[in-house]
Structure formats: structure tokens, C-alpha cells
Amino acid sequence: MSHQDDAGLHLDHDHRCCPKKAESCGKCIRGLLCWGCNGGVIPWYERIRGTEEPYAPLEKYLEKPPARALGLIEFF
Template sequence: MIRRGIVECRGCGKYKPLSEYSPIGASGAPRPYCKPCNAERVRLGHYSVTKDFVDLLLRFQQGKCAICGVSNTAQRAMDIDHDHACCPGRRSCGKCVRGLVCSSCNFHGLGWYEALPAELRTLGLLNAYLSDPPARRLRRELT
């Protein structure tokens, strides 16, 4: 609902100025979600997971990166890691989501490590994460 340039976000329920919303196409009408909530919806949709699942996974991981164990103290959300070999397109099926990792582990660790030939993948910490990731363990507990 719009009142005097203030809009209620369907995601967070907060009333924010129009500048906090992206316009929809040529009409210029604001999206129903503020920019941060819309970005989170797009991110979750990309990985085919719900906010509830990500929140549960973060609690399961005790608020820490699934690889290095650093606590998520930054304002930025942890990266959602998934097995790129599972889904050929740009989106994930959701079943291949492995865990929540910090951006350093995601970009500088996993990407590099998974590109190595199998005989060079000798890091126990990363092998343990890849062989039985937190999301898989969580799903086993939920069933």
C-alpha cells in the first residue's frame, strides 16, 4: 500500500520511501518488495530454496561458514553453495545445495579446488565438506 510516497514491503513489512523500491517496467509502479527483500527473493529463487530452509541451515551450521568455521558477523549474507555439476542451467534444482559458506571460501576455495583434477584434491577439510555437506546432513535429520 502506498501512502504519501511511503510503501509497505511485502517481505519485511516495513514502511519505506519509494526510493527503496525498484520500479516495475515502463509503468514506474514500485515492486511490492523493497530492494533488499527483492534481492533476497531472487537469490533464494536462483537456488530453489526457501528462507525457512536457509535459516534452518544457518542454525544447523551454528551461524558459521561450513568450511572455515568463521562466524557470520558481517552484514552480508553467506553464499549459498551448490554442486554446479548437478544443474546445467543458471538455476539450481535446490537438491544440490550443499551449505552456506563465506565469500572467501566460496570464491577462493571451492571454485579453485573443484577445478583441480581428482588426484590433486588432497585437502581433507574440503573433501569432508564436499563428501557430506551440511545441507545433506540436515535433510537426513528432517526425514
């Protein structure tokens, strides 16, 4: 099943900052991800985080998001 919205990159933001908003406030942007990672992998990992063995690449992404590492945003 393919959706046109699935193509390209999607803006990933920390939903702890903007949990009820469809869009980010801009302060919690983490990076650009494919649809599968932004809509599936990252939310799943955040739900199980701390209950399973840490997965280093995702931990690194969540602890030091690319947008912050590049100085593009000031993370809350």
C-alpha cells in the same frame, strides 16, 4: 577491495547439477559459505581435485555437505 555482496553467507551448490543456471535448482545445495570460500576456494579445489593431495576438510565438505548431513535436502 570490498564489495557489499561479499558480506554474509552465500548459498553453495554443486555446479555439476546446475552448470548454466545462475541459481540452484534446490536439490544440489551443499551449505552456506563466506564469499571467499564459495567464489574462490571451493571452485579452485574442485578444479584441482584428483590432481593434488586431497585436503581432508574440503573432501569432507564435498563428500558430505552440511545441508545433506542435516537432512535439509536430498542430494542428487
